[in-house]
Amino acid sequence: MKKPVYKKWWFWVIIVIVISGIGNMGKDKEENKNASDTGTKQSTPVDATQKSTPEKKIETPVAVSDPKKEAADKKMKQQLVINFENTFFSVENSGATVFNKYKSDMDSLGKGKTDVLTVYGSTKDAKDTALSLMSQYNELEVPNALPSEVKDLLEQSKRHLATAYYSKSEAFNSVLSYLDEQKPSYMNDFEENIKLADQDTMQGVLKLMQAKEKVGLKITEKKK
Known part of the structure; x- marks a missing residue:
């Protein structure tokens, strides 16, 4: 069994x-379970402070226009240009008496009512005055508070007038040479320099008018 x-x-x-x-x-x-738990624990962040903090957005304040301030600023700029214009023409007018005397003496010479010596003296005075006005225009200050484009126009304006009076001084110098030597060519030089002076004077006034327009002044507006 x-x-x-x-x-x-x-x-x-x-x-x-x-x-x-x-x-x-x-x-x-x-063992597999323990290994899985260990891996899970290692993947968990230890320090919660390591979390990224969202950046704060900085808002830029929006500029708010102030109509009253803008109007005051515009008026200030207009007044600066008007003041420049007043000085501009006051320089021009300061030589009027001397230049009128020169013209009067030249007319009298042509009519035989005065002598060459008198005309020579008034011509020399006119030349010296023209050089003086040239210097005054060169030294004329343009307000810094004005916008750059307006300042540039005023700078051009005064340069044109300074150049115009330099040409006038050369014209009067030609008259002096003519009175000394009686050469017709000197009078041709006189006419050419006067023409150049007139062109620069027109350009100078034009630049001044453009500057006035830039700050909102009408060309027909009377000076204050």
């Missing part, structure tokens, strides 16, 4: 091997 299977020695060896295998499987699962 055969022995029951559970009484055979090899049966218990198989049982031990199976139980041992089941135990190892449980241990492997536990």
Whole structure:
């Protein structure tokens, strides 16, 4: 009669091997779980302060126009240009008496009512006055408070007038040479220089008018 299977020695060896295998499987699962938990913990930030803080937006204040301030600023600029214009023409007018005397003496000479010596003296005075006016226009100050484009126009204006009076001084010098030597060519020089002077005078006045327009002044507006 055969022995029951559970009484055979090899049966218990198989049982031990199976139980041992089941135990190892449980241990492997536990190790895998621990490793997974460790990886999860390592991926979690340690310091919450490392989170990025959103940047604050700095709002730029919007400039609000002030009509009263703008009107006052415009009026101030207009007055500066008017003051320049007044000085501009006062320089021009300061030589009127001398130049009128020259013209009167030249007319009298042509009519035989005066002598060459008198005309020579008035011509020399006219030349000296022209040079003086040239210097005054060169030294005429343009207000710094004006916009750059307006200042540029006024600078051009005074330069044209300075050049005009230089040409006039050369014209009067030609008259002096004519009175000395009686050469007609000197009178041709006189006419040419007077023509140049007139052109520069017109350009100077034109630039002044353009400057007035830039600050909102009408060309027909009377000087204050």
